[in-house]
Amino acid sequence: MAEILVLVDHVDGAVRKPTLELLTLARRLGEPSAVFLGPGADTATEVLGRYGAGKIHVVDAPEVDEYLVTPAVDALTQIAERTGAAAILLPSGPDGKEIAARVALRLGSGLITDAVEVTAGPDGPVTEQSAFAATHQVTAHVTQGVPVITVKPNAVAPEPAAADPVVEKHDITFGPASASVRILSRTPRERGDRPELTEADIVVSGGRGVNGAENFALIERVADTLGAAVGASRAAVDAGWYPHSHQVGQTGTQVSPQLYLAAGISGAIQHRAGMQTSKTIVAVNKDADAPIFELADHGVVGDLFAVLPQLVDEIERRRS
Amino acid sequence: MKHVPDATADRTFTEDGTTDRASVDSLLSELDEYAVEQALRLAESDAEAEISYLTVGPDDARDALRKALAMGGDAAIHVSDEDIEGSDAFGTSLVLAKAIERHGFDLVLCGMASTDGTMGVLPALLAERLGVPAVTHLEDLAIEDGTVTGRREGDGATVRIQGALPAVVSVTDRSGDARYPSFKGIMAAKKKPVQTLGLADLGIESAQVGRAGARSGVDTATRRPPRSKGEIVADEGTGGVGLAAFLTTKKFI
Numbered sequence: 001m002a003e004i005l006v007l008v009d010h011v012d013g014a015v016r017k018p019t020l021e022l023l024t025l026a027r028r029l030g031e032p033s034a035v036f037l038g039p040g041a042d043t044a045t046e047v048l049g050r051y052g053a054g055k056i057h058v059v060d061a062p063e064v065d066e067y068l069v070t071p072a073v074d075a076l077t078q079i080a081e082r083t084g085a086a087a088i089l090l091p092s093g094p095d096g097k098e099i100a101a102r103v104a105l106r107l108g109s110g111l112i113t114d115a116v117e118v119t120a121g122p123d124g125p126v127t128e129q130s131a132f133a134a135t136h137q138v139t140a141h142v143t144q145g146v147p148v149i150t151v152k153p154n155a156v157a158p159e160p161a162a163a164d165p166v167v168e169k170h171d172i173t174f175g176p177a178s179a180s181v182r183i184l185s186r187t188p189r190e191r192g193d194r195p196e197l198t199e200a201d202i203v204v205s206g207g208r209g210v211n212g213a214e215n216f217a218l219i220e221r222v223a224d225t226l227g228a229a230v231g232a233s234r235a236a237v238d239a240g241w242y243p244h245s246h247q248v249g250q251t252g253t254q255v256s257p258q259l260y261l262a263a264g265i266s267g268a269i270q271h272r273a274g275m276q277t278s279k280t281i282v283a284v285n286k287d288a289d290a291p292i293f294e295l296a297d298h299g300v301v302g303d304l305f306a307v308l309p310q311l312v313d314e315i316e317r318r319r320s
Numbered sequence: 321m322k323h324v325p326d327a328t329a330d331r332t333f334t335e336d337g338t339t340d341r342a343s344v345d346s347l348l349s350e351l352d353e354y355a356v357e358q359a360l361r362l363a364e365s366d367a368e369a370e371i372s373y374l375t376v377g378p379d380d381a382r383d384a385l386r387k388a389l390a391m392g393g394d395a396a397i398h399v400s401d402e403d404i405e406g407s408d409a410f411g412t413s414l415v416l417a418k419a420i421e422r423h424g425f426d427l428v429l430c431g432m433a434s435t436d437g438t439m440g441v442l443p444a445l446l447a448e449r450l451g452v453p454a455v456t457h458l459e460d461l462a463i464e465d466g467t468v469t470g471r472r473e474g475d476g477a478t479v480r481i482q483g484a485l486p487a488v489v490s491v492t493d494r495s496g497d498a499r500y501p502s503f504k505g506i507m508a509a510k511k512k513p514v515q516t517l518g519l520a521d522l523g524i525e526s527a528q529v530g531r532a533g534a535r536s537g538v539d540t541a542t543r544r545p546p547r548s549k550g551e552i553v554a555d556e557g558t559g560g561v562g563l564a565a566f567l568t569t570k571k572f573i
Contacts, residue, residue, distance in 0.1 A: 011476055068472075068481050069444070069454065093475030094440070094457045101441035102448045105410060110535030113439045126539070132331040132436070137542050140337075144535040180453035184469070184480040202572065226572065244494060245473070250327075250435065251351065251493040259572050269328050280570055281550075282563060293552050298566040302555025310560025315573050318564060 013040020109145030209264020267292030337538030
């Protein structure tokens with residue numbers, strides 16, 4: 001079977017969960033191969049093998065860390081050509097999408113971004129995407145070249161499948177474009193003890209109704225009780241109550257967790273676009289007419305400062 | 321500039337899987353307004369700067385150009401050709417790149433994504449086609465000594481990046497609030513030149529764009545069934561307990 005290339009998303013060899021999801025999807029399409037760029041491949045080998053990577057293509061060149069996106073484009077394009085890959089899967093983030101687009105342009109391939117499902121079809125991979133603030137479902141396929149597909153986090157649950165990966169090191173010819181955008185400094189996003197927003201099974205978000213940065217401690221307390229990530233609406237972020245990296249919405253992070261708890265969020269269209277694909281949605285808001293209640297599987301019209309502490313106490317009581 | 325269906329309206333698809341533009345009003349993509357704002361700020365600090373807006377789309381896409389011109393700037397280019405309809409990101413980026421090359425440029429400013437397709441790949445494709453740096457997803461930017469430097473919120477890290485001009489730059493909705501057009505600006509925009517170009521002016525064959533040139537196809541586009549109405553209860557002192565009970569039935573507790 002032909003190789004399906006998966007671009008590994010990692011921080012110094014620590015593989016991020018979306019990569020394991022991509023390997024799981026790649027197994028449906030062919031032989032999953034990981035493409036690991038930068039230092040730390042040794043650290044990553046075990047987990048990539050555990051999730052079914054039969055091969056790991058490694059490019060450990062300084063260009064990858066020193067310049068934005070384009071060295072990865074050179075590497076991935078050349079590895080795709082050398083391996084005769086049948087498809088290329090990447091994570092749907094700013095970097096992943098830009099790499100995907102440029103690789104597809106160079107390979108003469110079609111591109112699909114933000115897939116939430118990928119299956120094998122008679123003419124190659126078939127994808128599903130959400131459109132128009134998740135009110136529509138689109139299925140599509142690539143009609144030209146090697147399909148290049150970016151996949152949103154949480155599209156599929158990662159399934160282990162033991163493999164003993166062969167590690168292949170590649171020398172890449174970096175073109176002039178590779179050195180075009182230099183990375184002057186890099187600040188990794190603070191991980192903290194909570195799950196990452198995009199990867200979390202449960203997200204607890206606060207909005208305008210939280211009414212102050214100091215009150216986000218309550219949102220965090222609910223999140224920690226549920227083992228959840230913390231999100232925030234644009235209104236809360238714009239007010240400076242919580243960092244932008246936690247913003248859920250069309251122009252923030254788009255999430256689709258198993259459970260989304262919206263507290264003090266009215267549910268403006270831009271926010272809904274970022275969370276509407278959540279499997280179960282619950283909402284607490286004082287305003288009975290808040291649009292968020294149109295989406296909620298369970299809604300409480302009430303004061304979040306009364307409802308949430310009681311929720312935490314009741315969860316603890318039920319667990320003990 | 322992209323003219324898109326109003327994101328707050330009930331948008332839908334036509335039978336062939338393209339955006340239905342007839343059923344709802346369209347306007348300038350909100351995320352492009354941030355690019356306009358940054359262009360205007362740069363021009364305010366550089367007397368030599370000239371701002372031209374560029375859009376691809378049917379006749380009414382001129383409305384997007386007029387909106388941008390009302391905010392400020394000098395001139396606009398409208399590429400319109402019925403063979404462009406149905407283009408994917410590759411076809412659209414080809415048309416834009418040819419129009420940009422024809423006009424000449426020092427800096428191409430873009431929004432981070434459109435509010436309809438939301439792919440967010442056009443700035444990167446433009447840079448690839450134009451052979452210039454792609455300094456993308458910036459939350460702030462500064463131009464100095466022929467380089468553009470800015471802060472980018474990437475996948476797992478925030479980075480400071482720098483590229484030489486000419487370049488393609490995209491800015492996020494965090495880059496600074498866009499100004500509203502003044503009455504004077506709206507009146508002035510009516511007098512600013514808008515040039516119309518077709519595929520022939522850009523030396524593009526019809527087969528390279530539109531549905532004929534698209535590298536992927538939509539098989540189905542269906543409306544999701546509305547979420548079944550959930551249980552909405554007024555808190556009368558036990559809202560938290562009720563919520564915990566619901567979460568227990570869903571096995572989250």
